[in-house]
Amino acid sequence: MTVFVPACLEEAFDAFDKCPDAQLLAGGTDFMVEVNFALRRPPAVVCLRKVEELKGWRLEHAEVVLGAGITYAELMGPQLSDLLPGLAQASRTVGSPQIRNAGTLGGNLGTASPAGDSLPVLAALDARIVVASKKGRRSLGLDELIIGPKRTTLGPGEVIVEVRVPAALGSQEFLKVGTRNAMVIAVANVALVVDWAGQSVRCALGSVGPVVIRARDAEEFISSRIDWARRTLTDEGDVAEFTALVRSAARPIDDHRSTADYRRHAVGVCAQRALGRVLADHNGGTWEQTSWAS
Numbered sequence: 169m170t171v172f173v174p175a176c177l178e179e180a181f182d183a184f185d186k187c188p189d190a191q192l193l194a195g196g197t198d199f200m201v202e203v204n205f206a207l208r209r210p211p212a213v214v215c216l217r218k219v220e221e222l223k224g225w226r227l228e229h230a231e232v233v234l235g236a237g238i239t240y241a242e243l244m245g246p247q248l249s250d251l252l253p254g255l256a257q258a259s260r261t262v263g264s265p266q267i268r269n270a271g272t273l274g275g276n277l278g279t280a281s282p283a284g285d286s287l288p289v290l291a292a293l294d295a296r297i298v299v300a301s302k303k304g305r306r307s308l309g310l311d312e313l314i315i316g317p318k319r320t321t322l323g324p325g326e327v328i329v330e331v332r333v334p335a336a337l338g339s340q341e342f343l344k345v346g347t348r349n350a351m352v353i354a355v356a357n358v359a360l361v362v363d364w365a366g367q368s369v370r371c372a373l374g375s376v377g378p379v380v381i382r383a384r385d386a387e388e389f390i391s392s393r394i395d396w397a398r399r400t401l402t403d404e405g406d407v408a409e410f411t412a413l414v415r416s417a418a419r420p421i422d423d424h425r426s427t428a429d430y431r432r433h434a435v436g437v438c439a440q441r442a443l444g445r446v447l448a449d450h451n452g453g454t455w456e457q458t459s460w461a462s
């Protein structure tokens with residue numbers, strides 16, 4: 169098997185010229201599991217670890233630009249935790265330290281699992297994903313890149329190069345439920361972003377449908393019920409309606425990890441708690457102790 173180790177994107181594209189069926193390898197934390205279980209037999213591999221353009225992150229105007237090769241450990245670093253707290257929270261729940269050191273954001277997108285922990289955060293942040301090939305670049309929303317369980321719209325020789333998200337967009341929360349506390353694939357996960365300046369709430373649900381789901385009705389409802397000047401809810405009773413709308417947005421299935429009913433319940437609890445935490449940040453920490461956050 170041929171293994172290409174390009175140092176830059178141009179060299180990666182050249183590798184696809186030489187071997188169009190080659191497959192991309194980043195941290196290998198999904199890829200190698202499939203190889204080991206004989207679910208994948210790549211004729212050639214393009215290893216992305218040394219590709220300079222995929223490394224690190226930068227601030228560009230009001231956007232954080234994350235290289236596709238950024239690892240979960242890097243996303244948990246102090247500066248990025250401040251800029252993108254939801255993504256840092258999600259990263260902390262991924263696998264073990266070894267997985268977080270090797271696994272990348274680009275790999276999470278490339279795998280396109282409905283349970284991928286970075287994906288609800290990217291959806292709630294309205295992230296743009298930039299993909300490139302020898303033919304040029306295109307920028308996609310998450311729903312344009314991931315169109316089904318483990319299905320993307322990536323074309324031959326296309327590489328995810330970066331993810332662009334608005335910097336410090338209000339408050340962010342990520343919550344995950346699994347069958348145990350650590351080293352676990354999500355039974356349900358939720359990202360909630362409150363854009364105080366734009367007066368909107370965005371809520372994305374993972375592991376409760378074939379792809380990440382934006383709970384649009386719930387978002388619209390709760391955005392209309394927040395007193396944006398006081399940063400509080402006008403009526404605590406609205407939380408029940410928000411939770412019900414989140415649950416009705418979910419399209420879960422029964423599988424070896426959970427029942428659909430439990431997933432629907434869990435996603436509602438996560439969304440409710442995320443909302444409580446975001447509001448508590450601005451109200452002396454009391455919201456989460458109220459009766460509805462259960």
Ligand SMILES: Cc1cc2nc3c(=O)[nH]c(=O)nc-3n(C[C@H](O)[C@H](O)[C@H](O)COP(=O)(O)OP(=O)(O)OC[C@H]3O[C@@H](n4cnc5c(N)ncnc54)[C@H](O)[C@@H]3O)c2cc1C
Nearest residue numbers: 194195196197198199262263271272274275276278285328
């Ligand atoms: C023990 C264990 C625990 C795990 N826990 C979690 C967890 O809690 N949450 C979670 O979400 N995931 C988890 N995972 C899955 C995995 O770690 C993540 O999905 C990770 O982000 C994959 O990144 P990677 O760099 O290792 O990708 P790789 O395994 O190298 O690649 C994954 C896929 O993406 C493609 N790919 C990689 N980079 C690119 C790119 N730049 N452009 C286009 N395609 C690309 C590859 O071709 C491949 O199909 C776990 C895995 C293991 C083994």
